[in-house]
Amino acid sequence: MAKKSAPALRKLSVYLYIPNLVGYVRVLMNCFAFAICFSDKRLFSILYFLSFVCDGIDGWCARKFNQVSTFGAVLDMVTDRISTACLLVILSQVYSPGLIFLSLLALDISSHWLQMYSTFLLGKGSHKDVKDSTSWLFRAYYGNRKFMAYCCVACEVLYIILFLVADSKTESLMDILKSLSKQSTPLTLLTAVSLFGWAIKQIVNVIQLKTAADVCVLHDISKKQGS
Template sequence: MADKSRPRKLSVYLYIPNIIGYIRVLMNCIAFALCFSNKKLFSILYFISFVCDGLDGWCARKFNQVSTFGAVLDMVTDRISTACLLVILSQVYKPGLIFLSLLALDIASHWLQMYSTFLLGKASHKDVKDSTNWLFKAYYGNRMFMAYCCVACEVLYIILFLLAENQNENMMDVLMNSAKQSSLLSFLLALSLFGWAIKQAVNIIQVKTAADVCVLYDINRKQRP
């Protein structure tokens, strides 16, 4: 008997936002393959891939092609691409532990948030309306604010990668010298650092909030008769 679900599964894989997701993966693969031989091309491809992160969401809503697979593909692509860039930065700058710590925080916060969302039976990890933290609610409740923080974070990492001329650079020295040379770059760094700081604060809040959900879930389960 033929599997009647196969055409339906294929149609989900061929959703426009999911195709954009595949293109993002391909661009990231090419970008990281060229990251040390052609920094400018890497930065362009990486940033275009990041911009497509917003485009696929818009297409999903526009064409009514929202899917769980697409949401997972989107998040996994985001996390892996950011993780790879942070690993590269950890090899370029000292102390590299800073970037590895940021990587650990990023993965931990999103993984815990996704798992806590599953425990609460919510449809999206962005549903934080019941949170008591104003910054957490503002981040996920305002699409433009969240977009600014995410873009600022990625732009800062790209700038840091472009500014590094050798391995084992001192990050603070590179930032200070670059800011002195250009007022435009100084402004861009300040704007990016502000958004980056907010995103890291949200990640920390997210770890604590999601951990509390997991603990309360265990407590409530043990109290059931």
Template sequence: MAEARNIDGVNGSGQKQVSTFGAVLDMVTDRISTACLLVILSQVYRPGMVFLSLLALDIGSHWLQMYSTFLLGKASHKDVKDSTNWLFKAYYGNRMFMAYCCVACEVLYISLFLLAQNETEKKLMDVLKASITEGSLVSVVVVLSLFGWAIKQLVNIIQMKTAADVCVLHDINKKERP
């Protein structure tokens, strides 16, 4: 059994403890579920590269974040209190905000899949325009999800750059040591 550490989350007794294995497994399952949705959407819509690019951003930014966390010796990839970016700190510092953004992202992808079932033309922008003018429940969900999705993508970009900077600085410092 993995050692319990104060990393991220709450166990059944209300104590803030999660195993390292559990924290990594949680991130991996999140990435896999998002990857499945994005790969399916890349086959349903044109241009499919939009969804594959989002997949690369999601996996790349999270991998770099985990790696930089390891290099810094931090217990959690969500420990960003030393970051200078206000959005990055707000995202990881407010669990409700982060949950909204993550759920909005997944809901948007599922909604896009549902919208494509009724369309003969599978161009992403055409389906989005048609669904918004139609005003269906799925269309409302898409519109409500767009803000959280956009914030999550911005955070992924910030996360990737911040983590890459940590990796580069680590390499530079390593070379300067005798």
């Protein structure tokens, strides 16, 4: 009986890693945030951003307490992708043309999914291991935590700003951006700084998509040559 319970206890211990507990809190926080997103925009924005900040906290906890796990990494990425996807879907309903946000959603999910899959094909321990990439921007993004943090935060902040400033469900995205650019307020500066980081992240997503797709294609070629 003791032998049977040992694997179950070890499995439970991984589920109860401190960074994974933080991940569960993130999921609950996001669920509540999206439930009240239209009734209380400010509270939604605070909860959404706090959940995003917790992404950095659970990573720190994983390194601090030596509790890095594959489950935790996947939970992290799935939570990130789903939360961003939900916000992009909402923005696609608030702004026109909504196709812009749906295209960003497709790029975000496809590039990260392919990157994770190509990581497993190459036998790497992390999807952030891109030291062998020929793209200096791709290496800089994943190789410098501060640079990556800026791009990720800028992207999420831009989406939050766009959600907060929209008054109706028929807003023109270009009209809102032009209106913000004409104002001399801290919000305008924050939007400009966020827009720059957002643009870098989208370029990285495109590079990531192409690089990961190449890995999958080369894997197929290798299998055919070996058969």
